[in-house]
Amino acid sequence: MPAIASISKICLYEPFSFSSARSVKYQTLLQRCNFPVMRESKRQVPFMNDFVVFAEMPERTGIGVSTYLHGNGTWENGVFVRSGLDTSHLISVLKYCGGEGCVDLGRSYHGLIAKTGLDGDEFVNTSLIDMYAKCGDIVSAVMVFNQMPHLDVASCNCLISGYANCGLFDEAFRFFMKYESLGNKPNPYTYSTMLAICGTLSALEEGKQLHAQVVKMQYLSETAVSNALLTMYCKCETMTYAESVFEQLPQRNIISWTAIINGLYQHEDFEKAMRQFCLMRESGIEPNEYTFTIALECCGNMKNVDNSRLLHALVIKKGMALGEFVGAAIIDMYSELGDTDDAKKQFKEMGNLASKVSRNALIKGLVHNEKGNEALDVFSEMVRKDAACDEFTFSIILRACASLPSFTSSQQIHAWLAKANLDTNTHVGSSLIEAYTGCGSAEDAEKVFGRILAPDVVSFNSMIKAYSQNGNPSRAMSLFRRMVMKGYRPTGSTFLAVLSACSHSGKVQDGLEIFQSMIREFGTLPEQAHYSCMVDLLGRSGQIEKALDFVSNMPIKPTASIWRPLLAACRCHNNLKVAEFVAKYILAVDPNDATVYVTLSNMYTEAGLLENAENQRKVMKLKKVTKEPGCSWIEVNNKIHKFFSRDRTHPESEKIYDKLKQVEVLIKDTSYSTNADPLQVKEDSCLYHSEKLAVCFGLISLPEEKPVRIFKNLRVCADCHMFMKISMAKHFFRNHQRECTYRAPLNFHDQQRSQANGSINFTKQMSTVCTHALAKQVKVAYCTD
Numbered sequence: 001m002p003a004i005a006s007i008s009k010i011c012l013y014e015p016f017s018f019s020s021a022r023s024v025k026y027q028t029l030l031q032r033c034n035f036p037v038m039r040e041s042k043r044q045v046p047f048m049n050d051f052v053v054f055a056e057m058p059e060r061t062g063i064g065v066s067t068y069l070h071g072n073g074t075w076e077n078g079v080f081v082r083s084g085l086d087t088s089h090l091i092s093v094l095k096y097c098g099g100e101g102c103v104d105l106g107r108s109y110h111g112l113i114a115k116t117g118l119d120g121d122e123f124v125n126t127s128l129i130d131m132y133a134k135c136g137d138i139v140s141a142v143m144v145f146n147q148m149p150h151l152d153v154a155s156c157n158c159l160i161s162g163y164a165n166c167g168l169f170d171e172a173f174r175f176f177m178k179y180e181s182l183g184n185k186p187n188p189y190t191y192s193t194m195l196a197i198c199g200t201l202s203a204l205e206e207g208k209q210l211h212a213q214v215v216k217m218q219y220l221s222e223t224a225v226s227n228a229l230l231t232m233y234c235k236c237e238t239m240t241y242a243e244s245v246f247e248q249l250p251q252r253n254i255i256s257w258t259a260i261i262n263g264l265y266q267h268e269d270f271e272k273a274m275r276q277f278c279l280m281r282e283s284g285i286e287p288n289e290y291t292f293t294i295a296l297e298c299c300g301n302m303k304n305v306d307n308s309r310l311l312h313a314l315v316i317k318k319g320m321a322l323g324e325f326v327g328a329a330i331i332d333m334y335s336e337l338g339d340t341d342d343a344k345k346q347f348k349e350m351g352n353l354a355s356k357v358s359r360n361a362l363i364k365g366l367v368h369n370e371k372g373n374e375a376l377d378v379f380s381e382m383v384r385k386d387a388a389c390d391e392f393t394f395s396i397i398l399r400a401c402a403s404l405p406s407f408t409s410s411q412q413i414h415a416w417l418a419k420a421n422l423d424t425n426t427h428v429g430s431s432l433i434e435a436y437t438g439c440g441s442a443e444d445a446e447k448v449f450g451r452i453l454a455p456d457v458v459s460f461n462s463m464i465k466a467y468s469q470n471g472n473p474s475r476a477m478s479l480f481r482r483m484v485m486k487g488y489r490p491t492g493s494t495f496l497a498v499l500s501a502c503s504h505s506g507k508v509q510d511g512l513e514i515f516q517s518m519i520r521e522f523g524t525l526p527e528q529a530h531y532s533c534m535v536d537l538l539g540r541s542g543q544i545e546k547a548l549d550f551v552s553n554m555p556i557k558p559t560a561s562i563w564r565p566l567l568a569a570c571r572c573h574n575n576l577k578v579a580e581f582v583a584k585y586i587l588a589v590d591p592n593d594a595t596v597y598v599t600l601s602n603m604y605t606e607a608g609l610l611e612n613a614e615n616q617r618k619v620m621k622l623k624k625v626t627k628e629p630g631c632s633w634i635e636v637n638n639k640i641h642k643f644f645s646r647d648r649t650h651p652e653s654e655k656i657y658d659k660l661k662q663v664e665v666l667i668k669d670t671s672y673s674t675n676a677d678p679l680q681v682k683e684d685s686c687l688y689h690s691e692k693l694a695v696c697f698g699l700i701s702l703p704e705e706k707p708v709r710i711f712k713n714l715r716v717c718a719d720c721h722m723f724m725k726i727s728m729a730k731h732f733f734r735n736h737q738r739e740c741t742y743r744a745p746l747n748f749h750d751q752q753r754s755q756a757n758g759s760i761n762f763t764k765q766m767s768t769v770c771t772h773a774l775a776k777q778v779k780v781a782y783c784t785d
Contacts, residue, residue, distance in 0.1 A: 087124055094127040098134035106131045107140075122148070126155045133162025153184045160193050169197050173206070186213075188222040195228040199235035207232045220250075227255045234263025252283070258291045270298040274307070286318075289326050296329040300336030308333055321346075322353050328361040335365025340374070356388045364396045372400035373640075376409055383416075391428050398431040402438030405743075407709060408638050410435040414448075424453045433462040440709055440741040442470035457488050465497040473505035480514075492524055499533040503540055511537045532562045539569025544578055560589040567599060576603050594620065594627035632690035632712045636701045643693040652697060659696040660687070689720050695740070707739035 090113060097106035110128055113119050125148050132141035141162045148155060156179060163172035176194055179186055186194075191214050198207035211229055219225045226249050233242035246252075246260045257280040264273035277295045280287065287295065292315055299308040312321070312330060320326045327350050334343040347354060347362045359382055366375035379397045382389060394417060401410040414432060417423040423432065429452040436445040445466040452459055460483040467476035480498045484490065490498075495518045502511030515534055518524050531554055538547035547566050551558050563586045570579035583596050597616045604613035619625075633642040641650065650656060664687070691712055698708035716724075724740065 087118065087121055090118065090124055091127045094124075094131040098131035101135050103132070103135035103137055106135065110144075119147075120149060122150060122152055122155065126152075126158050129155060129158045129162060133158070133165055136166060138162055138166045138168060151182050151184065153187050153190070156182060156184055157187070157189050157193065160190065164193060164197050164200075169201055172197055186217075188219050188225045191217075191219060192224050192228040195225070195232045199228075199232035202236050204236040204238060207236060220248075223249075223251055223253060223256070226250075227253075227259060230256060230263075231259045234259060234266065237267060239263060239267050239269070252285070254285055254288055254291065257283075257285060258288070258294070261291060262294050265294050265298055268301070270302045273298045274302070289320055289323050292318075292320055293325050293329040296326070296333045300333035303337060305337055305339075308337060322350050324353070324355045324357055327353070328355075328358040331358060331361040331365055335361070335368055338369055340366060340369050340371060356390060356393070359387060360390075360393050360396065363393065363400070367396055367400045367403065370403065372404040372406070375400040376404075376406070391422065391425060394422065394428050395431040398428075398435040401435040404635075404640065405435070405438040405440075405711060406635055406640065407436075407439040407441065408635055410439055410444075414444075423448065424451050426452055426454055426456050426459055429455075430459045430462045433459070433466055437462065437466040437469060440470060440743050442466050442472055445470075457483075457491055457494070460488060461491065461493045461497060464494060464501070468497045468501040468504065471504070473501035473507070476501035477505075477507070477510070490518075490522055490524070492527060492530070495524060495526075496529055496533060499530065499537065503533060503537040506541055508537060508541050508543070528556070528559055528561055531556070531558075532565055535562055536565035536569070539566050540572075542569075542573050544569055544573060544575050548578060558585065560586045560593065563589075564595075567596065571599050571603060574603070574606070576607055579603055591623070592625050594625050597625060598627060628714065630690050630712065630714045632694040632710055634694045634698050634708070634710055636698070641694070641697060643690040643697070645690050646688045647690065647693055650693075650697070652700070655700050656693055656696045659700050660692060663696065663699075689717065691716060691720050692723055695724070707741060709741045709743075711743045 128144045129141045145159050160172050230245045242263050261273050261276050315321045330346045331343045343365050363375045422428050432448045433445045449463045464476045464479050535547050563582050567582045586596050597620045601613045601616040694710045
């Protein structure tokens with residue numbers, strides 16, 4: 001490739017004049033700074049490129065006025081006339097352009113270099129390669145490399161680094177393979193770069209081959225190479241090799257210690273990581289901010305409060321507690337320990353030093369500790385202060401909206417995302433789908449999914465889960481097939497959502513086939529949740545014996561979470577014999593599971609075995625086993641209102657109970673009647689269950705066009721289930737626009753008027769059969785208040 005042709009493709013150098021569009025601003029700055037004008041060949045050329053670099057530098061060090069005026073030249077009438085360009089000056093400017101991403105400015109200098117004949121200088125060309133690569137223009141970097149008259153080790157290393165920086169790892173490997181054919185031998189820097197690439201790609205076999213070459217070349221004594229080798233093994237999750245390399249290091253510096261500590265942390269061997277941290281300090285090497293960050297994360301994951309506080313004290317002593325990343329790590333640590341008060345205290349102490357990283361850490365910690373309202377408060381404060389919010393900020397705050405759940409907050413954040421054009425982002429869009437799923441709005445989730453520009457597996461999983469949990473199992477199955485046809489590889493979460501959809505829709509055969517394909521076609525090993533879902537699938541359809549055989553033949557030991565769906569199926573299909581058998585296994589693992597005692601008591605009562613039912617209650621009292629109280633809540637005017645059974649603490653209690661009586665009158669002519677268990681609740685207490693109170697509050701508080709969205713911590717009992725159907729059906733005939741959605745753990749029941757014939761459509765997934773837990777283990781409860 002001719003040198004001139006290659007340069008002409010990448011050099012856009014144009015002589016500068018004050019007639020350009022930007023010249024007025026730059027002329028003003030030029031006069032203000034009294035910047036010199038250089039004259040070459042008796043032609044005045046203002047070096048505005050130099051001035052732009054100088055004027056835009058955040059700290060004017062390295063490239064200063066002396067750098068510009070360095071070189072051969074004289075002053076004539078206030079004008080500096082340079083007889084030639086200085087290569088060190090050009091290298092400094094190109095380095096700046098690469099660091100700041102000023103590719104246009106770099107191209108202008110490239111044109112100047114070609115014009116002045118300095119394009120044959122090895123150091124200048126190497127700097128050009130480095131500049132283009134750091135600016136992401138690897139094509140121009142390769143062109144410069146190809147037109148160099150002589151290739152040395154530095155230029156070759158620079159191109160390899162450029163490939164790596166641009167993510168072109170295959171090209172880096174191909175170039176490395178022909179390294180010696182270019183007349184050069186790889187040096188320690190070459191191997192350090194290649195080992196770093198292997199670590200990034202988790203290319204263990206290639207890394208081992210490079211390790212062999214390093215030993216052969218006797219480069220292991222080079223600290224940079226040995227550290228790169230250590231880091232590569234850590235990233236490839238082969239800690240045995242990493243620890244072996246670490247033990248053989250002739251000299252260990254802070255990078256070596258930090259690499260092994262980070263590797264152990266990533267491998268979740270937190271105790272060993274902390275031991276290495278202590279050994280590092282004993283060897284006389286003090287940790288830096290990055291090392292402290294890893295150590296703090298280890299302490300948080302170890303749940304060791306005492307060591308965490310000791311480490312925090314050491315960080316304060318070293319004066320690093322208010323640093324951006326160390327401060328955020330302290331917040332993370334206390335959040336993992338469940339101590340959100342100290343996490344908030346750390347954030348407050350950071351004051352004006354608190355950054356986006358620390359704010360995100362605090363919001364994440366509050367969400368992790370199920371304090372969604374406080375997380376929303378912190379986010380609102382960020383918005384009021386115009387603090388920067390990134391994709392991670394929106395993703396975690398949307399998790400808070402889903403956990404509450406808060407439909408209004410989800411809509412508000414969605415509006416912000418749409419304004420910032422972030423709702424089309426893959427990660428944010430997936431979180432937004434999860435938020436709407438948690439709020440029971442599959443329609444909004446579907447709209448978000450349709451706007452995502454490049455949906456990935458996570459996006460598909462979120463949408464499949466939304467369909468599955470919101471009463472659209474057929475759409476969940478359809479989207480799963482579409483996902484596979486498009487070439488996406490399903491994950492464990494995908495299969496969990498699809499199996500749940502099969503369970504809700506009663507498609508037993510489809511569920512069995514998908515479970516088999518999960519192992520045979522996609523090589524995904526089932527986990528506890530998948531086995532639990534299969535038991536639920538068989539149990540819902542009444543195949544109790546098959547479900548029992550499935551549990552007996554599983555390759556893993558059944559846990560309580562796998563037995564619980566079978567117990568729920570026995571309750572639904574009145575199989576007392578198997579229920580007693582299953583209850584023994586659950587209580588052997590979790591003797592304080594109140595739902596087991598309640599379920600057996602209910603079944604004994606229905607079978608007329610009142611003495612056995614009473615014995616279950618006595619055992620509960622003797623063991624001091626208490627059932628979680630049922631709680632329902634509804635969001636009205638951006639505020640969440642909670643209700644318990646027979647709750648009269650709400651300011652609108654009188655109106656709520658009056659409305660409940662009105663609804664009771666509306667449905668008195670139907671077959672509805674309360675069917676409270678006499679051993680479980682007092683007479684007619686089912687009438688005052690929490691979800692009924694929440695529904696009545698929604699009816700008196702929300703405009704007629706607004707849907708009534710009810711959420712509950714436990715499953716809805718059969719009595720309340722029927723109450724919802726009949727009461728909302730009566731209201732539909734009075735107001736054809738109103739919808740009612742109520743959520744029990746992980747599933748939604750949507751009741752709305754059919755547009756076609758005015759009939760009422762009810763989904764079936766809210767029957768008393770227990771469903772498995774998609775996100776966390778949920779215990780079964782039938783009469784929930």
